[in-house]
Amino acid sequence: MGPEGSDNWHAMLDGAEAILREEGHAALTSRRVAERVGVKQRLVYYYFRTMDDLVISLFRRMAEREVIRLKAAAAQPRPLRALWDISLHSTDSRLIAEFMALAHRIEGLKREVIQFIEVSREIETEVLKGALERVPQGRNMGPASLSVTITSLALLLSRERQLGVTMAHAEIMAALDAFLDQVEPLDS
C-alpha cells in the first residue's frame, strides 16, 4: 500500500476528482485515473486497495478541506455571510450528486457523508446561535432549523443553476440578502 498523503496519492485523487466532475462516476475507473496521472493502471491499486477505497479517500479529502473552510468562515467578522457565500459557491453540485449516488452503494462512503453533514451542521448552527442572540426580534425558528433551511436553499440554488434553471432564484437571493441585512448589518 502506497503512503497516504504522498505526491502520487494526491495526484491520483486530483485525477479522480476531475473525472468525477467532468464525466461522472461511470467513467471513474482505475485505467482512466492512471492515464490522467501518467502512470500504469497497476499503481492505482498500490495506492488504493480498491476503487471504492479511492472514492472514500477522495470524499474524505474534500470534506476535510470544506470543514477547514467552514471554520475559517465562522471566525470571520460577518460569519453568516461568509458561510452563505461558501455554501453557494464552494463545492461543485455535480460532485455532490455523484457522491450522493455512490453513498447509497458504498457503505464506508455513506458513513463519511453522514459525519460530514453532522459536523457542518454543528458549525453552522453555532454561528447562527451567536448571530440571532445579537438581534432583538425573536425569530420563530431556532438556529438549527435556520441552519438547515439556509443549507437546503444553497444546495437547491447551486444544483438548479448548474442545470440551467433560474425560476425564482433572484427573488430568493433578495430575500436572503434582506435577512442577512437584518441579522448581520453591513454598516455595523
Place this chain on the structure above:
Amino acid sequence: MGPEGSDNWHAMLDGAEAILREEGHAALTSRRVAERVGVKQRLVYYYFRTMDDLVISLFRRMAEREVIRLKAAAAQPRPLRALWDISLHSTDSRLIAEFMALAHRIEGLKREVIQFIEVSREIETEVLKGALERVPQGRNMGPASLSVTITSLALLLSRERQLGVTMAHAEIMAALDAFLDQVEPLDS
C-alpha cells in the same frame, strides 16, 4: 422499435426503476433489466434503442405521474398540506440522486429534469399565491420564494432521513407545522 406504453414497455421500466432504486445506475444494464422482466437481452434494445433512451423514458414516466399527483393535491381543500406531504414522501430520494447524476451525462434527460422542475414550481407557486392571499399578515417572501424554500427543505429532509441523519429534523417539522397552521388552519 417496440410500442411505447405496451405491457413489455411498462414491465421493462418497472424493472429498471427497481434496479435504480435498489442498486443504483451502475447496475442498470440491459442484461439486468431483461433478467428481471424474464426476457432476453436483445428485446430491451427492441423497445428502447439505447440504454440512455430507456433512462429518459423512465424519468418521463415518473415525472408525468408526479405532475398528476401535484395537480390533484393542488385541487384539494388544504392544498399546501397536501403538497408538503407529497414532497416529503412521494419520490424516493435515492432515485432522485441517481437521476441527478445521470442528468449531467445524458443531455436528453437533463432537458426532461429541467422541464419537470419548472412545471412543478409553477404548480406549487400558484397554490402558495392563493394560500397567502387568504392570510392577513403580509409575508416578507413572495410565493415563488416560499415554494422554493419548502421544496428544498423537503428534498433535504428526505435525503438525510434516507442516509440516517436526523439532526434538527424535528425542529424543522415543528416550524413547518406552525407555518401551515397559520396559513391553512385545520379548524377552518
Place this chain on the structure above:
DNA sequence: GTCTATACACCGATAGAC
C-alpha cells in the same frame, strides 16, 4: 416480436519480475 449468437471494448483485480 422474440430469439440465438456474437463482435468488440472495457472493467476490477492480481501474479510476479525488476
Place this chain on the structure above:
DNA sequence: GTCTATCGGTGTATAGAC
C-alpha cells in the same frame, strides 16, 4: 515503487433466423 502481462467477467449494441 513501478512495471508487464493476464484472468475472468460484464457491458452495449447489432446481425440475422424464426
